[in-house]
Amino acid sequence: MNDKKAKLQKRYPDAIFPAPFAQIFNIRFTELEEGRAHADVIVDKAWTNPFGIAHGGFLFSILDETLGSAACSILNQAIYKDVKTLSTTNHDIFFHSPAKPKDKLIIKARVVSCRKNMVFVEGHIEKEDKTLIAESKGIWFIKR
Numbered sequence: 001m002n003d004k005k006a007k008l009q010k011r012y013p014d015a016i017f018p019a020p021f022a023q024i025f026n027i028r029f030t031e032l033e034e035g036r037a038h039a040d041v042i043v044d045k046a047w048t049n050p051f052g053i054a055h056g057g058f059l060f061s062i063l064d065e066t067l068g069s070a071a072c073s074i075l076n077q078a079i080y081k082d083v084k085t086l087s088t089t090n091h092d093i094f095f096h097s098p099a100k101p102k103d104k105l106i107i108k109a110r111v112v113s114c115r116k117n118m119v120f121v122e123g124h125i126e127k128e129d130k131t132l133i134a135e136s137k138g139i140w141f142i143k144r
Contacts, residue, residue: 005032008072017072022065025058027107029069034076035111037069045101054099054133062107063123063136064091070109071119071140079116084143086119091138099125099133117142 005017018027018039025047031038039062047058068088075083099105109123119142124135 005029007076011076018065018069022061025062027062027065029066032069032073034073035070037066037073037109039066039069039107041105041107043099043101043103043105048101052100054103054105056093056095059095059099059125059134060091060093060136062105063093063109063125063134064088064138066107067091067109067121067123067136067138068140070111070123071121074111074114074119077114080142082144086140086142089118089139089141091136093134093136095134096132097127099127104128105133112137117144 008017018029025041027039027041029037029039041062043054047055049055071086105125105127107123107125109121111119111121113120119140121140122137125133127133
């Protein structure tokens with residue numbers, strides 16, 4: 001994982017991986033290969049809704065960071081040599097099951113397709129017992 005991160009950091013020295021906002025959630029990337037990213041996080045009580053389950057905004061944020069990292073992982077391809085930035089343009093999430101404080105969540109993302117100016121990515125969050133928490137699909141825009 002560190003090799004891909006190091007290459008991205010060298011190519012985009014002003015970018016920070018993972019994003020500073022995502023670092024609030026102590027997200028830990030366990031895999032970053034071309035076209036995919038895996039991460040995990042332990043749900044903190046501070047990231048819950050009034051009913052004590054993981055807040056949808058938290059779940060969306062960790063999916064967005066992991067899908068975005070998968071999208072970034074393809075930027076070393078020659079077609080993307082003049083990329084200035086990459087940003088989410090559309091991202092849909094579907095919630096399936098609740099997560100509670102102290103649950104370990106595993107986030108997996110993969111690039112489905114890439115074009116000159118867009119990257120299509122999908123992913124999901126599951127608990128260690130494979131319970132599906134949420135899944136999402138998104139499009140990342142490439143600015144040249």
